[in-house]
Amino acid sequence: MDVHPELADVLAELPERIDATRDIQAARDGFKALMAPRMGPDARVTVEHRVAAGIDIQVVRPVGAQGTLPGVLYVHGGSFSFGELDGPSPMARDVCATAGAVVVNVHYRLAPEHPFPAGFEDCYAVLCWLAEHADDLGVDPDRIAVAGASAGGCLCAALCLAARDRGGPRIAFQTLLIPCLDDRCDTASMRAITDRRVTNGTLVARMWDAYLGTDRDRGPVSPYAAPARADDLSGLPAAYVLTCGADPLRDEGLDYARRLAEAGIPVTVKDVPGAWHLFEAFAPDSSLARETTAHWLAALREALHDTPRDVSRDVSRDALRDAPRHVPGEALS
Template sequence: MPNPITAPPFDPELEAVLSTVGVPPTMTAEMLPEFRKGVPGMAENFIEEFIAKHDLEQRDETVTGYNGDDIAVTIFTPRGVEGTRPAVFHTHGGGMILGDRFVGLKQISPWIDAHKAIVVTVEYRLAPEFPDPYPVEDCYAALAWTAENATDLGIDPERIIIAGASAGGGLAAGTALLARDRKGPKLFGQVLMCPMLDDRDATISTQQIDGIGVWDRGSNLLGWNSLLGDRRGTDDVSIYAAPARATDLSGLPPAFIDTGSAEVFRDEDIAYANRIWEAGGVAELHVWQGGFHGFEGLVPHASVSQMALAARNNWVDRLLNG
């Protein structure tokens, strides 16, 4: 039953197709096995088309993740490009419980075309089978491997951007914090697309988006409970798992943060950008009126989606051309 707290309206163009996007407002644990199956052959077909469209070479590597376990990374390199290139280190979305390293590549593909950027995407392990700190530590381990092997990969180590959407945005933020605190790879920028940052379920936006839209309050609690278990909402949660808990956001790379006005993550994303500014850092924040979670990927033809995509790509262009 929808929450009685009034939610902001959806953009009319987005709302018109909301019922057809194939994503229920609330994800439950019982749905996980089916959603994890995906559509047979879709991933393979997508990768083949992705490589052909952007004229890429694919290289798969096994690297050492958290606890010394093997995890996979895939590197996509533009063909025929000499010298070192900027790189996008990609952490996929999926609420910490879904997805693989090929989810979300379409969102970063314009940067391949515009800048001949190399993409490194990591197969971090998912909750609840692999709870915190597995996901963020896997991401950091793969980032460290990328920086250590930058010359071999053709990457300019001074121009590595970390990027992710939803849970991937939260993991990108957490990995950037780890890189800062461990004096690890120096990131050039972070692109946090509708990032999942706060486990505490205490904002107005999480109360508003309950039983409506995409990835509502119930879905979000499922994701966080899967990741953190009984620790969710307590003091026993690190800033790397839930970056919204960080009180010191100084010393971070420039950040691009975007979110919709009608999604659970709105308030935590706004607060995160604000704390970067309070620390004297660099952030660009966009809150798109009427946007539900992941609207620009689910309904890319909508006017607000086109504006959101253009703003994000423009920020990356300015960063890499600067």
């Protein structure tokens, strides 16, 4: 695995990843321990615990902010099966403080206890709640975005499809960070990343089995489960897509970004060579992690605050050029 020089020593110290499908509690405990150093109080924001549409959420606000602000539904990652369950994630707090937005952090139901569509429908219900209660929350209903990493990125892409198809809330921007999008798991990057210390192709395939449950036995997989299966990407919000070079999900992220661009959707793409899936959590103080986080936060802020440079149109043609191609809606063999 070709690893960025700044990350080589960190990778050398990593143990083998826990397979959540074999020990879900150990996987949840391990992820909580990984995130614990960054889960303490944050003086930049306030956090209000609430229930929306029967689902636990946190409403996160920038300290000292006044007037109407943009709103962001933040959806945590964690293979659809675990996540930052004790409070809003550091990424959600960064969105709030840096993008100057009211963030609604949703605690959706988790697989394998609750396979698709439970978690997705929870997120959609909270998205609708956010739009319906925009005035009460001090949120501009025309500046509501979705943002999430990994499984959260998948759920955000699915929310945009569903909002379009169901005539739901208008979403102004979608931030898809290292998203998992295609349950077929048939790309070059999926086959190439086999290192057991990081998220690899085998773990991703097992994740999809846990999330989809018996859905595959009932017929075609819904694009609300795996957004890469959507035939039509037109009419979706402008997007930011982050991928990493040593991530099995890289190719499907680049493929989805290219398809968005081909459908006329403004899209920004950033690929981080030599970085593995969620590397920022393992090397938070590295220059690469700080620069990567600053890049996507700036894109989200600029999209929500109408700043002069329209980063949503900053398409990286080099990143898209070599992405795998397939016919939308056609199964990969």
